[in-house]
Amino acid sequence: MSTAISAHDVAKRYGEVHAVDGAEIEVDGGEFFGVLGPNGAGKTTLLEILEGIRQADRGAISVLGRSPWPRNPELLRRVGVQLQASAFFDRLTAREQLRTFAELYGVGRARADAQLETVGLTDKADTRVEQLSGGQAQRLSIACALVHDPELVFLDEPTAALDPQARRNLWDLLREINTEGRTIVLTTHHMDEAESLCDRVAVMDAGKILTVGSPAALIRQLDLPQQIIVDRRLLDGDAVVSVPGVDSVAADGDSVVLTTRTPAQAISALAGLGALDGVQIRNGTLEDVFLQLTGREYRA
Amino acid sequence: MSGLRSLLVAMWTGFRRDRSALFFTVFFPLMFLVIFGALFRGNPAAKVKLAVVGSDQPALLERAVTQPGFDQVVTIVRADTLESARRRVADGDADALVTQDGNRIAVEYSAASQTTAGMARGVVEQIVQAANLAASGAPPTYTVTERQIEDASLKPIQYLTPGLLGWAIASSGIFGASATLVVWRTKGLLRRLRLSPVRLGDIFGARIVLSLLISLIQMALFLTVATIPFFGLKLVKSWWMAVPVMLAGTLAFLAIGALIGGVAKTQESAQAMAQLVVMPMAFLGGSFFPLDKSPSWMQVVSRAFPLRYLNEGMLDVLGRGKGPTAVVPDLLILLAISVVLGALALRVFRWEK
Ligand SMILES: Nc1ncnc2c1ncn2[C@@H]1O[C@H](COP(=O)(O)OP(=O)(O)OP(=O)(O)O)[C@@H](O)[C@H]1O
Ligand SMILES: [Mg+2]
Numbered sequence: 001m002s003t004a005i006s007a008h009d010v011a012k013r014y015g016e017v018h019a020v021d022g023a024e025i026e027v028d029g030g031e032f033f034g035v036l037g038p039n040g041a042g043k044t045t046l047l048e049i050l051e052g053i054r055q056a057d058r059g060a061i062s063v064l065g066r067s068p069w070p071r072n073p074e075l076l077r078r079v080g081v082q083l084q085a086s087a088f089f090d091r092l093t094a095r096e097q098l099r100t101f102a103e104l105y106g107v108g109r110a111r112a113d114a115q116l117e118t119v120g121l122t123d124k125a126d127t128r129v130e131q132l133s134g135g136q137a138q139r140l141s142i143a144c145a146l147v148h149d150p151e152l153v154f155l156d157e158p159t160a161a162l163d164p165q166a167r168r169n170l171w172d173l174l175r176e177i178n179t180e181g182r183t184i185v186l187t188t189h190h191m192d193e194a195e196s197l198c199d200r201v202a203v204m205d206a207g208k209i210l211t212v213g214s215p216a217a218l219i220r221q222l223d224l225p226q227q228i229i230v231d232r233r234l235l236d237g238d239a240v241v242s243v244p245g246v247d248s249v250a251a252d253g254d255s256v257v258l259t260t261r262t263p264a265q266a267i268s269a270l271a272g273l274g275a276l277d278g279v280q281i282r283n284g285t286l287e288d289v290f291l292q293l294t295g296r297e298y299r300a
Numbered sequence: 301m302s303g304l305r306s307l308l309v310a311m312w313t314g315f316r317r318d319r320s321a322l323f324f325t326v327f328f329p330l331m332f333l334v335i336f337g338a339l340f341r342g343n344p345a346a347k348v349k350l351a352v353v354g355s356d357q358p359a360l361l362e363r364a365v366t367q368p369g370f371d372q373v374v375t376i377v378r379a380d381t382l383e384s385a386r387r388r389v390a391d392g393d394a395d396a397l398v399t400q401d402g403n404r405i406a407v408e409y410s411a412a413s414q415t416t417a418g419m420a421r422g423v424v425e426q427i428v429q430a431a432n433l434a435a436s437g438a439p440p441t442y443t444v445t446e447r448q449i450e451d452a453s454l455k456p457i458q459y460l461t462p463g464l465l466g467w468a469i470a471s472s473g474i475f476g477a478s479a480t481l482v483v484w485r486t487k488g489l490l491r492r493l494r495l496s497p498v499r500l501g502d503i504f505g506a507r508i509v510l511s512l513l514i515s516l517i518q519m520a521l522f523l524t525v526a527t528i529p530f531f532g533l534k535l536v537k538s539w540w541m542a543v544p545v546m547l548a549g550t551l552a553f554l555a556i557g558a559l560i561g562g563v564a565k566t567q568e569s570a571q572a573m574a575q576l577v578v579m580p581m582a583f584l585g586g587s588f589f590p591l592d593k594s595p596s597w598m599q600v601v602s603r604a605f606p607l608r609y610l611n612e613g614m615l616d617v618l619g620r621g622k623g624p625t626a627v628v629p630d631l632l633i634l635l636a637i638s639v640v641l642g643a644l645a646l647r648v649f650r651w652e653k
Contacts, residue, residue: 053494053651073497081495087488089310091317096310103306104496144492 002029003062004152004183005050010059011207012045019045020056021207027185029151032178034194035187036286037204038294043187044084046204047154050185051081064152077105080150084157086141088129094140095125098147105148112147119143120169134161142170146177153177155186159193171197191287201286205294215286222292224284228258228266234275243269303498307506311480315510325476325514329468330521333460337531340456348420351377351385351394358400364427374423396420457533458619459590461526462542466611467578467587468522469515469546470553474574476514477557480507482570485561485653494651504646508554515550519543538624542614545627548634549610555641556606562648581605586612609633 005027012020020042027033035043048054050061052068052075061068066075088097095116102112116122119139124132132140138161145153155174159167174197178184188194194201195215202212211218225247232254240249245262260266263281270276315321352358364370377394379385388394389409395416396409407424409417433440484490493503519542526533556577564570582588584598585607591599602608613630616622 051495053491071494073499076495076497079495083488083492083495085488087492089314089489090483090487091314092310096313100306100310101496103302103309104493104498106302 002065003027004029004031004064005185006060006062007046007050008060010046010049010061011057012042012049012054013057018042018207020049023059023204023207023209025050025202025209025212027183029183030178030181031183032174032197032199033183033185034198034201035185035204036189036191036194036201036290037187041204041294042207043204044156045207047156047185047187048083051079051154052076077148078151080145080148080153082138082142082145082153082155082158084160086137088137088140091128091130093126093128094121094132094136097129097140098143101144102147107148115143115147116140118146118173120166135163135166138162139166139170150182152183153185155184157187157189159188159190167193191285191290195286203290203293210293211289215289218289219284219286222284222289224288225259225261226263226284227282228260228263228270229255229280229282230258230270230275231278232256234277235270235273239273239275243273245269303496303502304505304509307498307502308509311506311510312513315514321476325468325472326518326521329464329471329518330525332467333464333522333525333531336460336464337457337526340460341531347373347375348396348416348423349375349377349394350420350423351379351388351397353382353385353397353399354378354380358398358405360400360405360427360431361398364430396424398424454590454592454615454619455532457526457531459586459615461522461533462614462618463587463590463611465519465522465546466549466585466607466614467582468518469549469610470581470585470587470607471574471578472514472518473511473550473553474557474560474578475571476511477507477554478561478564478570478574479557479567481558481561481649482564482567485650486567490651500646500649504558507558508551511550511554512547515546516543519546533618535618536621538617538622538626541617541624541627545610545613545617545631545634548631548638549606549613551638552606552610552634552641555638555645558645559641559648562645562650565653581607584608585610586615590615606634606637609637 003026005025007023007025010020010023010025011018023042023046025046035046037043045054049056049059050063050068052063052071055069064075064078066072068075089100092100095113098112098116099109102108102115113125116125119142121136121139121143124136129137129140138158142155142158145155158174159170162170171193174184174186186197198215200212200214201218203210203218213221229252232251235256240246240256240258243258243266245260245265246258247261248259250257250259258266267276267279270279350361352361361376365374365376377388379388382399385394385397386408389397392410392412396407399406399408405424405428407421409420411417481490484493523533523535525531527535557574560570560573560577564573584602585605586594586602587607591602591608591612594602609630613627613634616626616630617624620626
């Protein structure tokens with residue numbers, strides 16, 4: 001598979017802030033790639049450098065085999081971008097916006113109208129952008145990014161303002177586009193989203209890429225114990241001590257949470273105690289990876 | 301090309317739906333034309349109103365009224381009694397009272413209005429002289445033939461139309477272009493467009509075509525209003541040469557607007573800068589009063605403003621009735637200004653905040 005993006009030692013500074021600080025990224029063609037990181041980590045800055053609207057202070061960058069800087073209209077034809085902040089033409093309806101963007105790429109109206117349908121905005125086609133809700137505007141912005149069938153798509157927090165239904169719909173749409181062989185790079189603060197969509201993710205903080213890998217591999221690397229969550233009423237206080245292989249026990253409302261590195265052993269013991277009704281087993285998640293890497297404290 | 305077209309359609313649609321822009325670029329200047337045009341219309345040649353008393357009308361006047369052309373100069377105001385006739389003169393309803401006693405014609409007028417009284421006296425004297433001449437039976441020694449010659453002094457509508465139109469075109473060009481650039485930049489639309497394959501030339505090109513269209517609409521409206529008989533502008537000879545001058549002027553103002561749009565950081569500052577350029581330029585460039593009648597320092601200063609060349613060029617063909625080549629110098633100057641300032645505007649252009 002060809003390389004869609006390769007970026008080495010990319011850096012961008014704003015005064016004293018090292019927004020991107022020696023980032024390395026390789027994205028294969030057809031890959032679904034996620035960039036995770038707390039607010040201010042430098043995700044948007046990195047994406048905008050790859051998109052070609054920011055000039056890096058240093059670094060070797062190649063996007064679809066070309067340099068994104070200086071502006072290269074031929075490259076831009078093959079790339080679709082949804083910026084974190086949407087921007088539209090004043091006083092135009094959703095349909096008119098999309099048709100305008102489509103025509104900039106030489107794409108016809110029929111395709112534009114179909115794209116409106118794809119993001120579920122057909123009933124808002126004649127509404128002016130100023131009157132769209134935040135999530136509707138975001139969907140329109142995504143539609144504008146996809147209208148010309150780009151080979152490579154950059155999406156900066158595409159699901160940030162979407163309701164759960166619209167989020168799932170967008171996931172389906174993005175998976176479909178990805179299956180067609182298009183490369184997608186997205187940033188998100190939703191770990192479940194990254195886990196469910198991305199082939200690989202990069203975790204970023206303070207301008208640096210801390211780790212890159214498939215979500216499953218990153219979770220495995222973390223080597224976290226598993227948690228078995230049992231209904232408290234089924235496991236009276238003393239019985240819990242008799243379960244073998246349990247490292248720690250914690251009460252959590254109606255549940256008891258057992259942490260173990262030998263789940264098979266623990267579960268068969270729980271079965272013996274008749275405590276398996278409604279049992280939940282929680283493996284490590286990407287969220288654990290994220291928190292582990294970027295620090296447990298919430299940082300704005 | 302498709303980039304230019306799609307941006308043009310988007311801009312045009314946005315402009316059409318922008319009520320305040322429509323008001324300020326189209327109706328506001330037109331309103332000025334209507335108001336000033338009506339104010340400075342000047343009185344149509346007023347008739348002399350002569351009061352006479354009932355049936356006791358002076359026979360001399362009676363005969364004169366039947367002569368062709370007389371009714372265009374004189375209106376007869378009839379009163380029942382001498383007193384009421386005098387009152388009408390005193391009230392200004394009539395300019396003079398004419399009575400005849402045998403061969404004596406008496407004219408009474410009010411001192412309040414010297415001009416109309418003079419006119420009334422003149423008319424009556426003329427009638428009397430003509431009657432004397434006719435009574436002598438001799439053919440007239442001297443005759444008068446009339447021909448109207450071109451009036452060197454401009455009628456108000458003749459300088460108001462090009463002047464106010466020039467001002468309207470300067471405002472919409474400068475405000476329009478600067479607003480497009482600043483709003484698109486501050487709203488992030490320029491950076492979004494930067495991610496599309498559209499060329500910078502298409503963005504500028506679309507704005508230029510839009511402005512030329514708006515200017516043509518403004519001009520059509522202005523000329524339509526100015527030529528209705530009430531305002532009385534007559535399109536003569538090479539009036540159509542005002543169109544290329546006007547288009548060249550639009551380009552020059554667009555360049556100024558684009559320059560402001562490149563420098564200004566916010567919409568407010570862009571508006572303030574545009575206002576700072578447009579208002580003095582309109583006053584000193586001869587939009588509101590003719591430069592011919594202005595002090596000489598102003599005629600010199602006016603040369604610094606592109607609007608002067610637009611106003612003078614349009615005035616030559618819309619007001620002074622000059623031939624098509626009269627506007628060529630103005631046209632060339634405007635095009636030169638457009639090229640120089642346009643190149644500068646491209647240099648200061650920024651995609652990002
Ligand atoms: N135009 C700018 N001028 C100055 N500093 C900037 C600019 N853009 C971003 N920064 C700084 O660079 C850092 C990285 O910002 P960036 O927008 O890339 O973060 P992010 O990871 O996208 O955050 P978020 O999750 O909130 O979108 C931040 O500290 C931010 O304050
Ligand atoms: Mg961001």
